[in-house]
Amino acid sequence: MPMTFATDRGDAIPLHVVETGALKDWLAGQLPRVATWVQTSGFKAELGQAAIIPAEDGSIAAAAVGYGDASARNRGRFHLAGAAAKLPAGTYKLVTDLDAGTLEPEVLGWLMAAYAFDRYAKASGIKARLVAPEGVDAGRIETIAEGEALTRDLINMPACDMGPVALEAACVDLAGKHGASIDVIRGEALIEQNFPMIHAVGRASDQAPRLIDMRWGDLGPKLTLVGKGVCFDTGGLNLKPGASMGLMKKDMGGAATVMGLAQMIMALGLRVQLRVLIPAVENAVSSNSFRPGDILTSRKGLTVEINNTDAEGRLVLADALAFASEETPDLMLSMATLTGAARVAVGPDLAPYYSDDDAMAAALDAAARKVADPVWRMPFWTPYEKMIEPGIADLDNAPSGGFAGSITAALFLRRFAGEATRYTHFDIYGWNPTAAPGRPKGGVGMGARAVLEALPGVLGL
Template sequence: MPMTFAANDAAALPLTLLDSEALESWLEDQPERVARWVRGSGFEAKLGQALVIPGENGAPVAALAGYGDAKARARGRFHLAGAAGKLPEGVFRLEGDLDGAALEQEALGWLLGEYTFDRYAKANGNKAQLVAPAGVDAARLEAIAAGEKLTRDLINTPASDMGPVALEAACVDLAGQFGAEINAIRGEGLLEQNFPMIHAVGRASAQAPRLIDMTWGAAGPKLTLVGKGVCFDTGGLNLKPGSSMGLMKKDMGGAATVMGLARMIMALKLPLQLRVLIPAVENAVSGDSFRPGDILTSRKGLTVEINNTDAEGRLVLADALALGAEAEPDLMISMATLTGAARVAVGPDLSPYFSDDAGVVSALEDGAARVADPVWRMPFWTPYEKMIEPGIADLDNAPKGGFAGSITAALFLRRFAGETTRYTHFDIFGWNPTAAPGRPKGGVGMGARAVLEALPGMLGL
């Protein structure tokens, strides 16, 4: 089912969104027949409840969706989407007292709830469609939903069909849709053009490692997005146990998320110069694998001691960040499924991010709240810099001790982002472990909508 609004259908059934505390007063204004039907059906306007109201001939004439109370709503998001899946096939027109950001959130949640991943098997999605509510920017919401669909599809696709070659092809397709320029440096070309750590991480795979570089827009502030594209992560010679390897198709979730965000930016024609950098590799095992104890020299010239080959994401991002910083962008943002430590700290719903820029932080926090894309600020805690300095090389890719894993990873990346670059890093999970309204189980974008909403404040658009 397309993640778009239905045509403005004159025959659309009215769908009333009801707060549980307003239900009785609403019933008092209804015909006795309707009030009896609603009460007899056990509808209490709780979150996720839906009820079709028949007319005198038995055909549906209206529907209700529960909106709960403020306390219940505070425990989740996209509440209308929870009811949408319980409605029958048809077109509905939303009625109620919502407006502003709350209305936009619920309308977007409906679209996001229409997502299904059916590449390999038939999947059943919501049958009900929604007419764009008056007062929302329907084109903007549809562009956001399309970007999120791209992200989810990329993450959900297994590595057998989403290796570095396929990820590059997806980038080429995206660039073609919006007239962006795209280039890729592959295999030994990475060494020739000084991307040694991307090459080292990906050289053991049957598919050559590569750096994908997409640019769009000719005027405005410069925004560079860098996404970790580890299409599958075995852990390398520090092999992951099977229980930890099962979801590693999602280790390119950072790349998928920046691609979804880039699609939103280009579809909305934001007045900026966009650059997307994706180091696309598979961290595989072969006779050519990089090893624990190796010392790699990065594009920036900093040397890195490899103490764990399973801490590979920061290595490929480092070379890409160094390239991005050379162009002196106005803002550079990296996104990666980088550390389990971040997931342990905040769970799968929140997007942890690192930034020392007060303007970025303020815009992100405000934007995240408006669009129901929660973020949580983590510290670039400079005193921990000594934890990533092993002595034998400039940097350690996997400090021992187990403390502050997400912070030390972010500090590692900051070393490559340039001292004068405004830099923000997201350490996301990229996966929804249990189905929720608007967020089916599986791959999910995190932080992209918050960044999109915050861009005017961050870049002065």
């Protein structure tokens, strides 16, 4: 089903949004037979509940969905989407006094609940379609849903169909859709043009490593998005166990998320000079794989001791960040499925981020609450810098000891971002392990909607 609003042709089914505390008054305002029917059906206006109200001829006259109370709503998000999943196919029009600010994330969740990844088997999201409520920016919401769908599709695609070649093709398609320019450096040209760590990580694959560089817009502040595009991560010679390798098709989730965000930015016409950099590689195993103990020299000139070939994402990002910083953009963000430590710290729902910019952090936190895209600030804890300095080289890609893994990875990246650049790094998961309202199991965007909401204030747009 399309992730768009339905057109109101006058036959949309009224859908009443009822809080638990308002249920008694709402029932009192209904016809006696309706009130009796709703009560008999067990409807208590709790979150996720839905009640169908039949007409005398057996058709659907109206419906009601529960909106719980504030305490219950604080335990989750996209509550209307949870109830919408229980409604039969049809077109519905909300009857509610909720304000537009409350409704916008709710109806976005409804659109996102229509998503299904159906490339390889039949699948469908919710079948109930919604008419855009008055007062919400329907076009913006549909655009955000489209960007989210792009991110989900890319992450859900198996590596056999989403390797570096296919990821490049997806970027070319996105660029063509919005009139963006694109340049790609592939294979041995990475060595010639000084991207040694991107080349080292990806050289063992049959699909050549590459750096994808997309640009859009020629007015406004310079915004650079860098996304980790490791299309599959075996762990390299430090081979992952099978259980840890099963979800590694999602290791390009950072690239997928910045592409979804770029889609939103371009479709909405934000007044920025947008640049998207994606190092696209497969961390494969072959006779020419990079090895534990190797020392690589990065684009920036810093040397890196390889203590674990499974800590490869920070290597490809480092060269891309160094390249991006040479232009000194007004704002640079990186997104990556970088560390398991981040998942241990905050779980799969929160998008942890690192920033030395208090204004950026405040804007992100406020935006995240507004658009129901939770983020959590983590510390660039400078005293841990010594943990990424092995002595034999400038930097260590995988410090021993097991402490602060997400923080040390972020500190590693900060070394390449350039001191003159406002830099924020997201260590995302990119996967929803359990189906939830508006978020089916599988690939998912994290942090992109919060960033989009924060950008105008942060960049003075």
